[in-house]
Amino acid sequence: xxxxYSVTLRTPASTATLIAAAVLIVAxxxxxAYASRGMIQDLFFILTMLTLAQYWNLLAGYGGLVSVGxxxxxGIGAYALYGAVILGGADPILSILLGGVAALLLxxxxxxxxxxxxxxxxxxxxxxxxxxxxxxxxxxxxVGGGTGTSLPRDALRELAFxxxxxxxxxxxxxxxxxxxxxxxxxxxxxxxxxxxxxxxRTKRGLALAAVRDNTEAAKSVGVDASRMxxxxxxxxxxxxxxxxxxxxxxxxxxxxxxxxxxTDWTAYVIFIVVIGGIGxxxxxxxxVLVFFVLQSLLADYGSWYLMVLGLIxxxxxxxxxxxxxxxxxxxxxxxxxxxxxxxxxGSNTKREV
Amino acid sequence: xxxxxxxxxxxxxxxxxxxxxAGLSLVFGIMRLVNLAHGDLIILGAxxxxxxxxxxxxxxxxxxxxxxxxxxxxxxxxxxLVLNRTLGEDILPPLLVTFGLSVVIQNGLLExxxxxxxxxxxxxxxxxxxxxxxxxxxxxxxxxxxxxILVIVVLNHIFYRTAIGRAFRATSDDAVTASLMxxxxxxxxxxxxxxxxxxxxxxxxxxxxxxxxxxxxxxARLIYAFEAVIIGGLGSLWGTLxxxxxxxxxxxxxxxxxxxxxxxxxxxxxxxxxxIRPRGLFPRGN
Numbered sequence: 001x002x003x004x005y006s007v008t009l010r011t012p013a014s015t016a017t018l019i020a021a022a023v024l025i026v027a028x029x030x031x032x033a034y035a036s037r038g039m040i041q042d043l044f045f046i047l048t049m050l051t052l053a054q055y056w057n058l059l060a061g062y063g064g065l066v067s068v069g070x071x072x073x074x075g076i077g078a079y080a081l082y083g084a085v086i087l088g089g090a091d092p093i094l095s096i097l098l099g100g101v102a103a104l105l106l107x108x109x110x111x112x113x114x115x116x117x118x119x120x121x122x123x124x125x126x127x128x129x130x131x132x133x134x135x136x137x138x139x140x141x142x143v144g145g146g147t148g149t150s151l152p153r154d155a156l157r158e159l160a161f162x163x164x165x166x167x168x169x170x171x172x173x174x175x176x177x178x179x180x181x182x183x184x185x186x187x188x189x190x191x192x193x194x195x196x197x198x199x200x201r202t203k204r205g206l207a208l209a210a211v212r213d214n215t216e217a218a219k220s221v222g223v224d225a226s227r228m229x230x231x232x233x234x235x236x237x238x239x240x241x242x243x244x245x246x247x248x249x250x251x252x253x254x255x256x257x258x259x260x261x262x263t264d265w266t267a268y269v270i271f272i273v274v275i276g277g278i279g280x281x282x283x284x285x286x287x288v289l290v291f292f293v294l295q296s297l298l299a300d301y302g303s304w305y306l307m308v309l310g311l312i313x314x315x316x317x318x319x320x321x322x323x324x325x326x327x328x329x330x331x332x333x334x335x336x337x338x339x340x341x342x343x344x345x346g347s348n349t350k351r352e353v
Numbered sequence: 354x355x356x357x358x359x360x361x362x363x364x365x366x367x368x369x370x371x372x373x374x375a376g377l378s379l380v381f382g383i384m385r386l387v388n389l390a391h392g393d394l395i396i397l398g399a400x401x402x403x404x405x406x407x408x409x410x411x412x413x414x415x416x417x418x419x420x421x422x423x424x425x426x427x428x429x430x431x432x433x434l435v436l437n438r439t440l441g442e443d444i445l446p447p448l449l450v451t452f453g454l455s456v457v458i459q460n461g462l463l464e465x466x467x468x469x470x471x472x473x474x475x476x477x478x479x480x481x482x483x484x485x486x487x488x489x490x491x492x493x494x495x496x497x498x499x500x501x502i503l504v505i506v507v508l509n510h511i512f513y514r515t516a517i518g519r520a521f522r523a524t525s526d527d528a529v530t531a532s533l534m535x536x537x538x539x540x541x542x543x544x545x546x547x548x549x550x551x552x553x554x555x556x557x558x559x560x561x562x563x564x565x566x567x568x569x570x571x572x573a574r575l576i577y578a579f580e581a582v583i584i585g586g587l588g589s590l591w592g593t594l595x596x597x598x599x600x601x602x603x604x605x606x607x608x609x610x611x612x613x614x615x616x617x618x619x620x621x622x623x624x625x626x627x628x629i630r631p632r633g634l635f636p637r638g639n
């Protein structure tokens with residue numbers, strides 16, 4: 001009677017999700033064929049915010065590292081791109097990678113300092129470093145100092161693939177650039193979600209969850225807690241830097257106050273993750289959609305919008321700390337990206353481990 | 354000579370930063386809560402004083418008598434109704450709730466008072482100065498520094514010599530045992546936050562009289578306050594004053610070399626101290 005037990009991560013819902021995700025990704029890649037330019041720009045915004053949210057969620061939700069300084073990596077990624085293109089004449093698209101590398105390089109000393117601080121002090125430490133980065137970049141005359149600068153027209157005109165896109169969709173150069181940025185954002189978002197999901201399913205992901213739930217217990221079974229923190233922090237910085245470079249490649253104009261804005265690149269991201277559901281992959285996806293709807297509805301009301309967002313964030317944290325996705329999965333038991341190992345087989349028993 | 358002058362200005366500026374930081378240090382010491390909205394609450398206090406001065410025509414130093422009880426009540430209610438719910442093992446809820454609060458207060462002020470710079474007028478006091486030998490010092494910065502020392506003396510007195518201070522220390526050490534002795538931790542926490550907001554109101558007065566302010570400058574004050582607290586070492590109010598002075602001196606010296614380096618120099622000083630003394634200059638042993 002005894003059938004073999006096996007450990008699995010897959011659930012019927014996750015298999016369905018995988019198929020639905022594949023269909024969705026194909027549909028999104030084809031979007032320029034049927035969507036308006038405004039919609040492409042909106043999707044670009046959603047996808048880049050989703051990417052930033054996934055990396056912040058990896059840090060705070062899985063790594064327990066609540067950073068309020070992610071704008072440092074957005075800004076440095078963006079400025080590395082502008083520096084390379086304006087001063088070095090580099091290819092803008094390849095320079096996005098440089099943005100990621102620059103963020104990674106900044107993250108090493110940042111982690112060295114910030115890891116000396118615990119909890120809330122870590123949050124402020126990262127914020128201070130972001131301020132230092134902003135103030136230092138404002139001294140960099142080559143990219144416009146405090147007032148900022150624009151990407152040179154030549155660099156934009158000679159952007160790779162743009163001619164091909166123009167021919168393919170019969171659009172103007174500026175619309176073609178938006179389509180290119182959109183495709184890059186979609187690629188980055190897909191790689192990010194797949195990468196985070198992969199990481200969480202590996203042995204490292206298990207170690208990460210263990211460290212988050214109980215650092216001492218995790219250490220006692222041989223998990224190198226500080227190494228996990230480094231892995232998570234550097235990964236997030238690299239991804240955030242890539243997103244920063246891409247965002248400002250699309251904007252084509254930069255200033256230190258905008259690129260290192262705590263509201264745009266950290267506050268919004270925190271609200272997206274908290275409202276959607278921290279510590280899950282589904283949460284930021286749901287959160288960014290809620291965020292976008294709220295923004296579309298309330299954008300005309302300026303500071304009221306941010307107040308409402310703040311109040312919603314506070315309420316969710318107080319009354320539903322696991323966010324909207326937490327509420328949904330509690331009611332339905334649904335997990336689209338399961339990372340829990342389950343024991344299946346035997347006498348038809350299913351147990352969660 | 355100019356350098357001595359610069360350093361004295363920096364020391365006096367440190368008094369203002371210590372005032373920003375004292376409330377933060379108090380709350381952290383008692384309930385391990387870090388209030389990311391502290392800077393914005395100071396700015397809110399500055400607007401309350403501004404209204405009292407412009408609408409009621411009060412002298413700003415009397416307006417504090419209106420602002421301080423209001424801020425106490427606000428802090429008390431905030432702690433009792435919102436922040437107490439966030440306390441616990443997990444550090445995420447208090448951080449995220451106070452961060453949300455910061456955004457709400459900032460944008461609420463922006464909606465109510467616009468982004469225009471404001472200043473609290475203190476008449477002749479603003480420019481009054483006294484000379485000690487060749488060095489001239491502003492009366493207002495001296496008053497700020499004196500107030501910072503007074504606030505720290507009073508807080509230390511409350512903390513170590515009064516019944517409520519005993520309740521603070523008991524709850525800080527072990528809230529469960531303290532509650533067995535008839536102390537209600539939620540009330541103690543609410544009182545502590547109320548007290549921190551009174552200090553914030555005093556800080557707001559000097560902030561508003563010293564320079565222009567607008568709704569967006571709260572987070573920067575929060576950062577200076579944090580730097581002062583961390584440099585000084587958690588739990589030491591005199592350490593916080595010294596931390597404030599270090600930030601203040603670094604900023605004025607930085608500004609004397611190049612005006613654009615003012616803020617940067619303060620942050621760099623913070624990092625240097627953190628590098629050499631990770632637990633601050635006067636850490637409370639644990």
